[in-house]
Amino acid sequence: MGLVGNVCVVGLGLIGGSVLRAAAGAGHSVWGTTASAADASAAAADGFDVGTDAAAALRRAAERDALVVLAVPLPSVGDVLRLVTEHAPGCRLTDVVSVKEPVAEAVRRFAPSARYVGGHPMAGTSASGWAAGSAGLFADAAWVVAAEDGGDPSVLREVTALALDCGAHVVPATAAEHDAAVARISHLPHVLAAVLAAVGADGGPLALALAAGSFGDGTRVAGSRVELVRAMCEGNRSALLDAVDDALGRLGAARGSLASTGSLGKTLEAGHAGRLALTEQRAAARTPLRIDLTAPDAMAALRALGSRGGRITALDGAVALAETT
């Protein structure tokens, strides 16, 4: 990329299927493989070069020096990585799995010679499978790219290029930073939505008849498929436990204050400030910044960008064109 490259996508569900379409649309030479014969047929019928033989797809990746994109659910990652080691051991490798530390650990264990840089596009719908995907799924989405000390800057550059080609902007962060952040802003929301929906429904038909906007908004994601939400949340167990503990602490403090003094002031003020921080960060003016990906401190500079809420929006050769708030 930079030049048009070769991309091999393993797993053609919602996310993998969308990466395949978007990368093809951006001019890359793409092929894919999936364990689902139905998804393979559907993708082939849509004119894509796909099959169900992962080993063959990976051998081709090795031959053509392709970027391999791992797009299977977390429980299948180990099996695919064993195939990577067997058929494309030194390949450039990224992934689009929703949790980063467990994937990085699996790569260290099962595919230690792969040149791996993790990724995670923050996009999705409540549907799944090839049919649910689209080339536009990543438009304006954040795509996290792992900026770890010792990471290969040239692979990071290629993963960044792929994400940008898919219409996303790139947010650099370590795997640990990513997992802690998504626990707070993606996985905890699902847990709290489930708690709210259950407590509301416990009020019976009368309560549900009176439900308006606040309950509807607060429970929307409780309508998502349970098995998908479980896989996402349970795969990030350690970071999610920290976020749930923070929520328990704040909710317990609200309970105590309401019971003892009758006030919810501190709870509601903190929540209002948090929501304001979100809207202000989204509306903030952004300052352009250039980060040379070949510089010795590139990874640290990228992490600093991400931790300030910044993003990469384009590439100029080996230089990342970024913006900070």
Next chain:
Amino acid sequence: MGLVGNVCVVGLGLIGGSVLRAAAGAGHSVWGTTASAADASAAAADGFDVGTDAAAALRRAAERDALVVLAVPLPSVGDVLRLVTEHAPGCRLTDVVSVKEPVAEAVRRFAPSARYVGGHPMAGTSASGWAAGSAGLFADAAWVVAAEDGGDPSVLREVTALALDCGAHVVPATAAEHDAAVARISHLPHVLAAVLAAVGADGGPLALALAAGSFGDGTRVAGSRVELVRAMCEGNRSALLDAVDDALGRLGAARGSLASTGSLGKTLEAGHAGRLALTEQRAAARTPLRIDLTAPDAMAALRALGSRGGRITALDGAVALAETT
């Protein structure tokens, strides 16, 4: 109301101002009073018969046998009720305050001779004051009307007629049932949104940069004005404590299960079922039902309707035309 009636609205903020407009639009003879000179001027400029002399407005209500609608914040209810006792002691009285037991208690204490039937339209916006109101605010909203044993059926009928004339449908319930229900589906959502927004913002700019739909939806109402949310939630302290305790119990169980077995299955299944109950109740076919408001068991029949998720959609003389799910 059946016949076009006289309506006196005390308090001309978002809700009171909208009731005044909607009742006028439905052909009632309406006048209002507010402690806010600014709201009074604005309402007068819009062509309404309003002032700042509550005593005069209430004397006129007594003379013309008007339905008095109490539309002031909970902390001001006692003061207005003292004026009711002084100037219109036997009047037909309702209210639109967001919590029902504390208002009923205040009526028993400060205006025991008023013929009171409580009400609460489940509508609102994040804005406030006369300017924020509109005649259409209650379109398709639920309007709770208190169906207490010993309540005056003729006043209940008039309050119901006013709510229907404002474009709402009527959900009958006791004050206690109302307060327990709104704690679950209106006040708890605000508390959980505040907790989520604070825990998310604690993740710093990186977390907020990765926030997508689930966090945006789950924190939306944390953007509401804190003083309004405080007044609403803190006024329903006892019922809200029960709802918060239920949420703490469910969130604690989720924490325990995630830590010990790694599973969020029970939490997410219960949440999914709750959300499904909401969407199914909204989509359910409804059966028509007639309730004679002059029958001896009318209040019990109305409460049974509300507890099943039913509603009154029209009046035919002294008969409520209802529908159940």
